[in-house]
Amino acid sequence: MSEVILKDLKKVYDNKVTAVHDVNLTIQDKEFIVLVGPSGCGKSTTLRMVAGLEEISDGELYIDGRLVNEVAPKDRDIAMVFQNYALYPHMTVYDNMAFALKLRKVKKADIDKKVREVAEILDITQYLKRKPKALSGGQRQRVAIGRAMVRDPKVFLMDEPLSNLDAKLRNQMRAEIIKLRSRINTTFMYVTHDQTEAMTLGDRIVIMKDGFVNQIGTPQEVFNRPVNLFVAGFIGMPVMNFFDGCKLLLENGKYFAEIRGVKFELDEFQQKALKQNGVKPCDIVAGIRPQHVTVGSGDLTATIEVSEMMGSEYNIHARSGEDEVVMLIPTVDLTTDVSIGRNIRFTTKPGLIQLFDKATGNNLIWYDADSAANNAPVCKRYD
Amino acid sequence: MDAATGTLKAPVLKKPGNSASRRLRNFKENAPFLLMILPAVVVVFLFCYLPIYGVLIAFQDFMPGDEILSENTIWVGFDNFTRFFNDPQFWPLMKNTFLICIFGFIIGFPLPILIALTLNALKSKKVGKSLQTIFTAPHFISLVVLVGMLQLFFGSDGLLASIAAHFGGSYKSLFLKDSAFRPLYILSSNWQDFGWSAIIYIAALSNVDPQQHEAAILDGASRFQRVIHVDLPAIMPMISVMLIMSIGGLMGVGYEKALLMQTDGNLHTSELVSTYVYKQGLTGIPDQAYAAAIGLFNSVINVVLLIIANTTSKKFSENSLW
The missing domain is CATH 1.10.3720.10 (MetI-like)
Structure with missing residues (x-):
């Protein structure tokens, strides 16, 4: 069991700046959790508190059921992979990997066995005698992972480990981490600002902003059920389209979303959820993902400003009143001329429209006040 | 094709620009940096290299007021060094x-x-x-x-x-x-x-x-x-x-x-x-x-x-x- 529990974890720096506000998070044994958010959101600080590299200002941290607030990093049974690898430049790959074990006074034969075993898994056996400067970025990253692996840690911490790699290598290493995860089967805590990494690697994703957790959920949940405008805008590529100045109407017991004067009757699930939440007619921000836009029909209109042929799909940037609308249309579904300057009609399925309260920015359907009050916001569950 | 031997000759690739123009281009590109080290070069030359000329007196029978190099210079080879070793x-x-x-x-x-x-x-x-x-x-x-x-x-x-x-x-x-x-x-x-x-x-x-x-x-x-x-x-x-x-x-x-x-x-x-x-x-x-x-x-x-x-x-x- 290597469960990690963050209980009201808080970080306040000496200059009274609060970097992390009362984070509550339970990471299950062998779970791969990804902390994602823009720069300065507190994700790395949270990870560093778990590592013991930052002092915890308030709250409790449990690893494997043991309170570790005051436990030295080396005794927390964790290993960390750093953004810039942090390999010792004067040591060979072998010595880099063996260093922690040597400090723990493990027998030479056992160190050798472990290092070679891990090097075999990571396919770096041929580099064991080299120094880090003689390795490529990807190879260095593998050594950094290897250095962490030889210790058989209960928790594996990774702080933006792929940020220093080029796009191609990043994709390659991402796939390797997924494979690695299935082999070493331990608890992972992974920090990134790249939502693609978060979506592809994480069993669950923790989305942070300004030191607050905004949502915790599976990749599907945070994509389909964002609890607020920030999460909706942060997750998904291209970014969700937001239509300001929209209204939620209630007519004859039925909810409608009015976008640019066009009324969409919400689907059965939305009707039920809004009723259950007791939502009254109000001003809203409507969100539609670019993938959920249909071109060539409907009552919404826009003028195409940019039309990018991406191979299997078109990436269209159009102007609809004051809003810029991005549409991702599969080439096979396209029956309309989408050249620049054309006026087009577009629509979406009402069930795919996200409804955000204009005043609070919270999702009228998925925002769960109870979990948010507990600083562990998840999307609302419906029977 | 070489007419005499009937063999194919490899084409000679011309380098872009001759070495003189390449040097001139390099010089122009590095001119600001060369200008920055110029004062240091002048100081080192004046105070470290130029005085080396004076070392010649170590091989002369030199008296204060003598010119270092003149018709009257008396060269003594390593005599001054030998004198020091025997001192x-x-x-x-x-x-x-x-x-x-x-x-x-x-x-x-x-x-x-x-x-x-x-x-x-x-x-x-x-x-x-x-x-x-x-x-x-x-x-x-x-x-x-x-x-x-x-x-x-x-x-x-x-x-x-x-x-x-x-x-x-x-x-x-x-x-x-x-x-x-x-x-x-x-x-x-x-x-x-x-x-x-x-x-x-x-x-x-x-x-x-x-x-x-x-x-x-x-x-x-x-x-x-x-x-x-x-x-x-x-x-x-x-x-x-x-x-x-x-x-x-x-x-x-x-x-x-x-x-x-x-x-x-x-x-x-x-x-x-x-x-x-x-x-x-x-x-x-x-x-x-x-x-x-x-x-x-x-x-x-x-x-x-x-x-x-x-x-x-x-x-x-x-x-x-x-």
Whole structure:
């Protein structure tokens, strides 16, 4: 069991700046959790508190059921992979990997066995005698992972480990981490600002902003059920389209979303959820993902400003009143001329429209006040 | 196709632009940087290279007022050098110079490294900065003032003499003891310069990636182990360069401080090659040709030491001056 529990974890720096506000998070044994958010959101600080590299200002941290607030990093049974690898430049790959074990006074034969075993898994056996400067970025990253692996840690911490790699290598290493995860089967805590990494690697994703957790959920949940405008805008590529100045109407017991004067009757699930939440007619921000836009029909209109042929799909940037609308249309579904300057009609399925309260920015359907009050916001569950 | 042999000739690829135009282009591209180093080049040429011309007098029977190169120049070959080797002062001078340099090096070389590593490892950066300022300050004391301070502490009428007199004891000035000259010279020099010399290592340490320290913390390294396994290797290239330079200047101890500290009582140990050169060349009846020969001999030793140190460093580590 290597469960990690963050209980009201808080970080306040000496200059009274609060970097992390009362984070509550339970990471299950062998779970791969990804902390994602823009720069300065507190994700790395949270990870560093778990590592013991930052002092915890308030709250409790449990690893494997043991309170570790005051436990030295080396005794927390964790290993960390750093953004810039942090390999010792004067040591060979072998010595880099063996260093922690040597400090723990493990027998030479056992160190050798472990290092070679891990090097075999990571396919770096041929580099064991080299120094880090003689390795490529990807190879260095593998050594950094290897250095962490030889210790058989209960928790594996990774702080933006792929940020220093080029796009191609990043994709390659991402796939390797997924494979690695299935082999070493331990608890992972992974920090990134790249939502693609978060979506592809994480069993669950923790989305942070300004030191607050905004949502915790599976990749599907945070994509389909964002609890607020920030999460909706942060997750998904291209970014969700937001239509300001929209209204939620209630007519004859039925909810409608009015976008640019066009009324969409919400689907059965939305009707039920809004009723259950007791939502009254109000001003809203409507969100539609670019993938959920249909071109060539409907009552919404826009003028195409940019039309990018991406191979299997078109990436269209159009102007609809004051809003810029991005549409991702599969080439096979396209029956309309989408050249620049054309006026087009577009629509979406009402069930795919996200409804955000204009005043609070919270999702009228998925925002769960109870979990948010507990600083562990998840999307609302419906029977 | 070569008509005579019937074989195909490989086409000769023309390089883009000839070498002269390439050089001109390079020169134009680097002109601002070349302009920036121009003052340094001029100063080095004027004060380091041009005076080399004067070395010629070491091979002449030269008297003050003579022209270095004229019809009347009397060339004596290596006579001045032979005279120095046969001088009864030769071995005492070499011994005194070597001992003061080697002991100064043994204490003075590692001390700034230790200080830099210690200051860098201090938890409180405020304390570190304060200590660094305190350690650096003595460097700005002039040699005359420093020797004056030594007189005030260890001279015939100094602090130690007063204390001895107060307790009814007798005290002989350390400036009058042969055995006291070297410790006094070396320790005071190191006291004055260890903080200053540490700056270069402190600067090198500031480039150490903090994540390496964090990785070492997670690996279980103690503070001392981090100094040994992270900090020290990080400044090793700088240590190598400084070591080569120190060895290169091992016999190049200056005459000023030794002269200021010199008394009849400590002359057996305080007479160095440099003080002897000064005395021969500028005091009494100046024998500048002889002084130049001694100085040149000393410089040759330094160059040989520098080459040996650099070659050794190149062979056993990845660091060298050239």
